Structures are given as structure tokens and as C-alpha cells.
Amino acid sequence: MSVDATTVRKIASLARIAVSDTEVDAMVPELNNILGWIEQLGEVDTDGVAPLAAVIPNHLRLRDDVVTDGNIRDQILKNAPQAEHGFFAVPKVIE
Amino acid sequence: MSNLTDLTVAGIRDGFRKGDFSAREVAEAFNAAVAAGKPLNAFLVETPEHALAAADEADRGRASAEFRPLSGVPLGIKDLFCTAGYQTTAASHILEGFVPTYESTITAKLFGAGAGMLGKLNLDQFAMGSSNETSYYGNVISPWRRKDGGNAALAPGGSSGGSSAAVAARMAPGATGTDTGGSIRQPAAFTGISGIKPTYGRCSRWGVVAFASSLDQAGPMARDVRDCAILLEAMSGFDPKDSTSLDLPVPQWEAGLSADLRGKKVGIPKEYRVEGMPPEIEALWQQGIAWARDAGAEIVEVSLPHTRYALPTYYIIAPAEASSNLARYDGVRYGERELPDHANLQEMYAATRAAGFGPEVKRRILIGTYVLSAGFYDAYYTKAQKVRALIARDFEQAFQQCDVLLTPTAPSAAFALGEKSADPLAMYLNDVFTVPASLAGLPAMSVPAGLDAQGLPLGLQIIGKPLDEQGVLNAGLAIEQRAGFNARAEKWW
Amino acid sequence: MTESTYRIQGATGEWEVVIGLEVHAQITSNAKLFSGASTRFGAEPNANVSLVDAAMPGMLPVPNRECIRQAVRTGMAIDAQINKWSRFDRKNYFYADLPQGYQISQLYHPLVGEGTISIEPEEGQAKTIGIERIHVEQDAGKLMHDQHPTRSYIDLNRSGVALMEIVSRPDMRSPAEAGAYLRKLRAILRYVGSCDGNMEEGSMRADVNVSVRKPGDPFGTRTETKNVNSVRFVMAAIEHEANRQVDLIESGGTVVRETRLFDPDKGVTRSMRSKEDAHDYRYFPDPDLLPLELDDAFLAECRASLPELPDAKRARYEGPLGLTPYAAGVLTADVETARWFEALLAETARVQGKPEADVAKAASNWLISDLFGALNRLGKDITDSPVSPAQGGQLLGLVADGTLSGSLAKQVFEIMLETGDDPAKIVEERGLKQTTDTGAIDAVIADVLAANADKVAEYRGGKDKLFGFFVGQTMKAMAGKGNPGVVNERLKAALDN
Numbered sequence A: 001m002s003v004d005a006t007t008v009r010k011i012a013s014l015a016r017i018a019v020s021d022t023e024v025d026a027m028v029p030e031l032n033n034i035l036g037w038i039e040q041l042g043e044v045d046t047d048g049v050a051p052l053a054a055v056i057p058n059h060l061r062l063r064d065d066v067v068t069d070g071n072i073r074d075q076i077l078k079n080a081p082q083a084e085h086g087f088f089a090v091p092k093v094i095e
Numbered sequence B: 001m002s003n004l005t006d007l008t009v010a011g012i013r014d015g016f017r018k019g020d021f022s023a024r025e026v027a028e029a030f031n032a033a034v035a036a037g038k039p040l041n042a043f044l045v046e047t048p049e050h051a052l053a054a055a056d057e058a059d060r061g062r063a064s065a066e067f068r069p070l071s072g073v074p075l076g077i078k079d080l081f082c083t084a085g086y087q088t089t090a091a092s093h094i095l096e097g098f099v100p101t102y103e104s105t106i107t108a109k110l111f112g113a114g115a116g117m118l119g120k121l122n123l124d125q126f127a128m129g130s131s132n133e134t135s136y137y138g139n140v141i142s143p144w145r146r147k148d149g150g151n152a153a154l155a156p157g158g159s160s161g162g163s164s165a166a167v168a169a170r171m172a173p174g175a176t177g178t179d180t181g182g183s184i185r186q187p188a189a190f191t192g193i194s195g196i197k198p199t200y201g202r203c204s205r206w207g208v209v210a211f212a213s214s215l216d217q218a219g220p221m222a223r224d225v226r227d228c229a230i231l232l233e234a235m236s237g238f239d240p241k242d243s244t245s246l247d248l249p250v251p252q253w254e255a256g257l258s259a260d261l262r263g264k265k266v267g268i269p270k271e272y273r274v275e276g277m278p279p280e281i282e283a284l285w286q287q288g289i290a291w292a293r294d295a296g297a298e299i300v301e302v303s304l305p306h307t308r309y310a311l312p313t314y315y316i317i318a319p320a321e322a323s324s325n326l327a328r329y330d331g332v333r334y335g336e337r338e339l340p341d342h343a344n345l346q347e348m349y350a351a352t353r354a355a356g357f358g359p360e361v362k363r364r365i366l367i368g369t370y371v372l373s374a375g376f377y378d379a380y381y382t383k384a385q386k387v388r389a390l391i392a393r394d395f396e397q398a399f400q401q402c403d404v405l406l407t408p409t410a411p412s413a414a415f416a417l418g419e420k421s422a423d424p425l426a427m428y429l430n431d432v433f434t435v436p437a438s439l440a441g442l443p444a445m446s447v448p449a450g451l452d453a454q455g456l457p458l459g460l461q462i463i464g465k466p467l468d469e470q471g472v473l474n475a476g477l478a479i480e481q482r483a484g485f486n487a488r489a490e491k492w493w
Numbered sequence C: 001m002t003e004s005t006y007r008i009q010g011a012t013g014e015w016e017v018v019i020g021l022e023v024h025a026q027i028t029s030n031a032k033l034f035s036g037a038s039t040r041f042g043a044e045p046n047a048n049v050s051l052v053d054a055a056m057p058g059m060l061p062v063p064n065r066e067c068i069r070q071a072v073r074t075g076m077a078i079d080a081q082i083n084k085w086s087r088f089d090r091k092n093y094f095y096a097d098l099p100q101g102y103q104i105s106q107l108y109h110p111l112v113g114e115g116t117i118s119i120e121p122e123e124g125q126a127k128t129i130g131i132e133r134i135h136v137e138q139d140a141g142k143l144m145h146d147q148h149p150t151r152s153y154i155d156l157n158r159s160g161v162a163l164m165e166i167v168s169r170p171d172m173r174s175p176a177e178a179g180a181y182l183r184k185l186r187a188i189l190r191y192v193g194s195c196d197g198n199m200e201e202g203s204m205r206a207d208v209n210v211s212v213r214k215p216g217d218p219f220g221t222r223t224e225t226k227n228v229n230s231v232r233f234v235m236a237a238i239e240h241e242a243n244r245q246v247d248l249i250e251s252g253g254t255v256v257r258e259t260r261l262f263d264p265d266k267g268v269t270r271s272m273r274s275k276e277d278a279h280d281y282r283y284f285p286d287p288d289l290l291p292l293e294l295d296d297a298f299l300a301e302c303r304a305s306l307p308e309l310p311d312a313k314r315a316r317y318e319g320p321l322g323l324t325p326y327a328a329g330v331l332t333a334d335v336e337t338a339r340w341f342e343a344l345l346a347e348t349a350r351v352q353g354k355p356e357a358d359v360a361k362a363a364s365n366w367l368i369s370d371l372f373g374a375l376n377r378l379g380k381d382i383t384d385s386p387v388s389p390a391q392g393g394q395l396l397g398l399v400a401d402g403t404l405s406g407s408l409a410k411q412v413f414e415i416m417l418e419t420g421d422d423p424a425k426i427v428e429e430r431g432l433k434q435t436t437d438t439g440a441i442d443a444v445i446a447d448v449l450a451a452n453a454d455k456v457a458e459y460r461g462g463k464d465k466l467f468g469f470f471v472g473q474t475m476k477a478m479a480g481k482g483n484p485g486v487v488n489e490r491l492k493a494a495l496d497n
């Protein structure tokens, strides 16, 4: 599988990274190079192998249903590029 | 005292307890070294006041004979750890100006143990890199130079390049690192210091900027094995805020140190003898084998048949996880926002992320986005997780025949800055020996073992069974004692 | 499956509508699914937000046991398969209400597998709707567009609240069936206690999948109308959407698979501006979380804590309690009604010292006609009824022991509604007790007969119908307090003398 400029633009758009034409042109061979290399995994026989689910055997712990957090609005908003009236603000979204 | 900055963590701790010097004297000495070390660009933020405050507290404690495990010890903190009140950027532009209101579990544990912070250390942007050349804030320059007199600026390794450079240049007795595919071990090897990545789950990931969640592990970087044991003890432990944290007691690794390897089997994985490996690396490896035998270990050859697939597996899984982990950097709640005229929300995201991420980060996000995208998920991601299971099984089988594995840490000594940055694949190959243990979540460390023909440090890697940090540290100690590595970078800065 | 007869009449003939619903139900819990922030409704903006919910760098999710437990109990309530091994996946997309840039959900291995829900639509046949799965996921935050001319505001209070997504099979064939399904699902969730079913507060909303086909044809292309938040709107959205699709196909167009919005003001669905250029969510297992493995003890506790569910309760009411199917249906439709009825029944049986089955009919009749009638009049819910089940039981006891006649009981009930007093106290204070004193009754009867000598003669002459007149006169003279049985008996004796 290899990517062309259209695919690179599509991926960049999915990833929400604006790319210029020059950048796309540079990325196409670079990404193909990397993808070509990782495709050697195709050689490995993985029939009947379950994908690794947990690196080190461990169980998912569950916490109790207790309110232990929140009411820290100042901290939540402290680093916001734009916050007004207790909200984060962004350019108007039309749904 | 001649030179406090020459002391190890243990040396500072013990000397402080004995009353050879005050904690303030130590902090001042390191603060001065940090200030003088600017040409190395190892620190992004210097926090001398933090180191001094911790030192003064330690000195006050000493008056009442109250000692904590790291009383009087100042440390460098990789800028991937969120530190309350101190800018944390992961060396990216997108987090520029971000000042966490919270303290990562690990830094909280270290500070709680009495340590102070000298500053926030430079790194590869979002820990993506092997040379510290992807930082938005400039390269870290290794304190080491080649003997050829060319004075080429060398890479300190990555991604914990600020940490390795700071410890090697005696700007900090120890530092935190993080290791996703080798980011503690490879820079340690490049700069002649020690570093250990513990078993996945030993160190809490809470408050550490995520790169690839299933691989990221924090660990210490320091001058020797004992210091690694001391720091790792302070950093490890169960954290209910991290679902992947191991709920196990922390062993007393320092107290358990022993260089006696009698009765132990050291495995030599034949697949690590890679094509084109420099003879110096091969020779160092053979030397390491001889040292292990000398320490009483039995040497056995083992096979890890899927070794060559570890890197491509890693370069699917790590970017996939990263592409998702880094989606939160969108210019809404913190960090940089790029808002071109008339841009809508989605355009703001794209502009912010285009301006905020460096080229290597973008490259990995794109790779990760691609391998997870519709129609490719099984071929890439599921396949990689299956191969990962095979790699883990390889180790499991090898550990039925031996206690630890001994390998080189990196396929070469430090290279010059710029030498490999144009070719991502060549750069990725640096991690060929470190990535397999990361994929399997195993404890692994690098210890300095010798110099190459150019006088640059080379490291040997010890990989252990899950949770057997003690076995790794002990084998590391046996190598350390026999290598007698005492070379240090000549001060040029 | 029973065939539905609902059809849309098109120009080219009859069309069948195929409906599947994905219901998002907020799991009842104190804290969020992966953080310790509160789920309380109506808090100040961004007050119920932790560092985790705001996706601050380095923050990690830790799952809430109660949310998992409630989803498992819900699965058990619909006889679904519970998966002891499940895991959380990330659904990746960018939107301002989604701080992480992904929603933690379950795609590949949901917690709950296949189950069923039986429905009885108001029009049409009873049938069973297949449930494909229930998975657990995070809710998003809220965007506000009307507070600033050029900006949208983000409130993350809901960000990270636990939801169950309950996915039905495309088994419904009419708006009525969809309505019945939603009402039944809501009832089950409320019985189980896993969701309060409050649609106004957004605790339940449905994504409505609709397609049309000629009967017997394979499924047509479906559209998904998102986030419809009432039963009525769901039915209206289906109606509109099905007709739109028929018109579209019959005029030569094709239905495109797309996401639509329902406009409740106009009663129409419209295409959403495709906010995600391509729906490529790049699902993959969340590497911050391990697989969720449930042990037998956990499952056993979930099962043991399940209450009697609507279908079982209804069968019991119809069977052992001997109620009519209608009464059983009404009394079990909502958990609060059933709860009230059972408290009433227990008290009624206790007061009279009889088995519940012997008093069930009287209790059911009184609740359905008297209490419901009064609540309806007062605009109140059964949960804020001014009369308690215990008081209802006491009232029925007073009727049963002859203290109150039916009409006196109605008077006393009205006073209970007003004052909240116990019936015994009202009877006592206001002297509303019915009289069985034969002496007193005979005296009144004597007066009545004396005052109506002509009618007495007519009666005795064979005009039997006049007996009712004498009863009425006697009761009137006793201000309704005469025991009807005794009055009858004494009158008969006096007249037939």
C-alpha cells in the first residue's frame, strides 16, 4: 500500500493538521518510505495469535462511585487561550 | 569539599547525613553548574529557587535528625513531567506557556522524598526522537566530543537528551527520564551514564505528557547503578490514578544490590548480532559477556526470533497511540492557539496543530492516523499487536533458559547533530536494541561499559524478566564494577 | 416475529418502514465514568469538571465500578449475554465538546451482547425487539451558541458522564412500535435503577435509524437521525423521515446514508452539515485502560440485586393476584406506580388481616380510579401524592370493616387529599362513621314510613320498585352515614311487617 498526495491530504485533514502543497510533496515519499518499511510485518505468520491486550498481566481496577474531584474551575480555565463567564470560548460553531 | 557536583546521589545523600556539607551548598553548586551549562541547552526552565527551597527544608530537617530518602538531593526533571507552577511543554511549541496546576505523581513522590528540582530538561518534542533534535527549543548538545579534534556537536541521544546531557555534564546528580522505545537507555549509552526503564506499570504515568500509552515508562538516569536503584525506589509505586499501574510493593532495590552473579544465567540473544553492526560494538558485547562470566554467571545463547520485526511493530503502535494521545492539543483549553482571520473551529484546529507541532511529531501523527484509518486498521494495527504478542512470547521463552539478557544498548556511539536527521528511517534504527523490551514491557537498563575509537561512551543493555528490576540492577552492577568506567566529558562549555 | 400492518401509501404502492434505535441512557451514578467529578445536573458551568474531564496533559481514566455494575444489571434485565471480558476503545474525532479528541467507548468488545425487549404497541401486535448490544461510553460536553455573536462557549460539566448505548436490531416497523419500545425500555431502566429516564434533562436520547422498502424486499438504505429527545419526537421523526424517503425514491432519487437532525418545531428531519468531512473514527483499544474482566462474584451480586421486572410483575399481578390484564398493565407500566401499589397492597392486607390476593382487586380499583383520578385533577405525579400508600390501606380497611360506606369513603378521601390527615382521624373528628346501630336506624325508618304513608300503602300493594325510594329517604335522613346493608335489612323488615 502506498500513499499519494490526495491520501496525504486526507490523512492530514483527519488529523487536523494544515499542510501546504510543498509539505505534501515532501511527505509523500517520506511516508511511503516508512510505510514500505513497516509492511515487512506481512512476512510474519500470525495465524491464531491473539493481539497483545496488556503488556504486563494486570487487571483493570474499578474505583468506587464517590465524588472526589471537581469544583476547580479556576484551575480548569487557568491556561485557556480564551475563557469567558466560566466557559471556554471558541469561534462560533454552526451545527 | 572539593567539588560537590562530582558527587553521586548516594554520595550527596550520605555526605549530607554525615554533615560533610549542607543541602544548600549542594543546591547552590548544582544551580551554578546549570547556569554555566547553558551552551548545552539541556534545561528549558531553570528552577534554582525550587532546589534551594527543598535544600533549606532538608537542612532544617537535619537539625532534628529527620532524613528523607532524597533529603539534600537536587534533580533535573524531564519536561514531559507536569510540574505545578512550572511551565511544562514537552519541548513543543503547542504547549508553550502551559503551566500545570498539578504535580505528576512521580515528581510529587520525588519531592516528597526530599528532592529539589534544578529545572525542566529539554527533550525530543513529545519524546519523539533519538537525538534530541526535534525539540522546538533547539538541540541539546552532548558534553562529549570526538577525539578527532573536529569539535562536531554530538547528539546526547533522545528523547531524554536533556537528562543525559545534564547528568553527564555534572549539572545534576540524577534526572528523570521516560522511555517509550529506548529514550532512557539510548541517551544514557550515548553520554556514559546509567539509566533504567522499569517494568511497565511500576512508575505512574499520571501527570506525564503521553506519547504512546502502552509503552511509556518513566525511570531514573544517573551516574551509576546504585543511584538508579535509589531513584527508582523513590519513583516507583502503585498509583490509583493510573489504571495500568501495578499494585505491588516497591522492593528495596538499593539494599538488594549484589554484583555476585553466581547461579545466574545470562542470555545472549543471537538475533541482536545485526548486520552492519560496528566491530567496536561487537567487541564491547564480547567484553560484557566475559565480565558476566567473571561475575559468576553462566552464559547461554538464546533466540528471540521476532527481533527484526520489533522496530516496524513499534513504528505502527507508537504513532497510532500518539496520533490519538495528541488530539487533545487543539488550542481550546491550554497552550497555543492559531486563529487565522475568519477561521472556523475546525480550521482553528488545523492551523493550531500545523503551527504547534514540529515535523517529526506531524510525521508520526500522520503515520498513526493512516494505520488506524478505515480499511487499514487490521492490516497495520491489529497485525502489529499480534507480532507484539509474538515478541513478548519470544522473551517469555528465552527467560525459561536464563535470568537476564545482555545486549548492546545502541548500534553505534553518539552521532553528530544533523548527521541522521534528514533520514527518519536511519534515525529509527537507533532503537533497534531497545525497542523489543519496550514492546514487552520488560525492565531494562543501560550501563556505560567502554569507549569507542573516538573516545565516545558505549553502553551495554541488561533486560530482565517482568518485575525483576533487582536482577537487572545486579547484572548492571557486575558490569559496572568490571568496566570501571570513569571517563568523563572534558568541560568545553 | 409478528407482522406489522403499518404501511406508507406511495404512488407506486405500499411501503414498509424499518426502524432501529440506538438509545443513549445516562447511567445513574454519583461520579463520572472515568473521573471523580460529580454528575449532578444544573451545576455552574465547568464546576463538575476534573483535570481528567478537561483532558489536561498527562491525565488518565480510571473506571467507576458503579457504572459498570449498572450496565451489567441492565443487560441482565433484558436477558442479554454479559461479556465477562470486554474492553474500551477510543473513537477519534475533533469537536469542541470533546476535550480528549476521542470518546472512550466500546466498539469491538462491548460489555453486554444480545438480548430482547417485549413490547405492546398501542396500535398493532405485541412483539419482541432484539437488542444487539449495550456498551458503556463517555458523554461529551455542551456547546452554547447563543451567548455571544461570534463565539461558542464550552461547558464540560457533562464531559465524561457515563452513558449506556443500547442498540436495537432493526426490528420495529411503525412509529407506534418505536414509541412502545422506548416506553418499555425506559420502564426497564427505571425498574433496574440504572437510568432515571428523564428525557428533559437529557438522560435518554435516541438515534433513529430509518429505511423503507417494498414489503418482502431487502432492507433499503438507512439514515440516522441523531439525538431525538422525546418519545413523541421519535415517532414524529420516523413518520416524517419514512415519508421523505418514499417520496424521494418514487420521484427517482436515492436515499443516501447520512446523519440527520430532527427539528421539533417544524416536525421535519434535515441533513446535518457534514461536520466530520469523513466519518473515519479510527477506533482502537484505549491503551490507558486494561481489558475489563468481571468475576462471578461481581455478576452474582448484579443478578441478586435485580428487582422484579415489569414483565414478571405483570404476570404475577394477572396470575396470583387475579387482576385484569388492563389493571396489571397500568400498575406495572412505571416503577413508581408499581412501588406505590405494592406498598398499598401490603398495608391493605395487613390492616384487614387477609392475604394480598384477597384485597388486590379492591386496592387496584381504588388506585386506578380514585387515586389516579385525583392526581390527574391535581396535576400531580404518584411520587408526590398527598396521600400515602399506608393511608390508602387504612381507608380501604375502613370500608372493609363497615366503618365507611363507598360514598363516605369518597368524602373522607377528598378530605385526606386536602389535609393529608389519616382517614381514622377524619372519621373521628368529623363523625363520618357509618351507623350500624339498628335502634337508631329503626327510629329513622319509622319517621320515614310515617311521613310517606301513601307510598307505604302503594309498596305494600305490590309496587316493589318503591323500595329504592325508602332507602334513599332513609340514607338522606341519616346524612349518608347509615350502613347500606343494615338500612336495607331493617327497611325490608319494617315494610314487610
Ligand SMILES: [Mg+2]
Pocket: C022, C207
Ligand atoms: Mg449512534
Ligand SMILES: [Zn+2]
Pocket: C024, C137, C165
Ligand atoms: Zn454512542
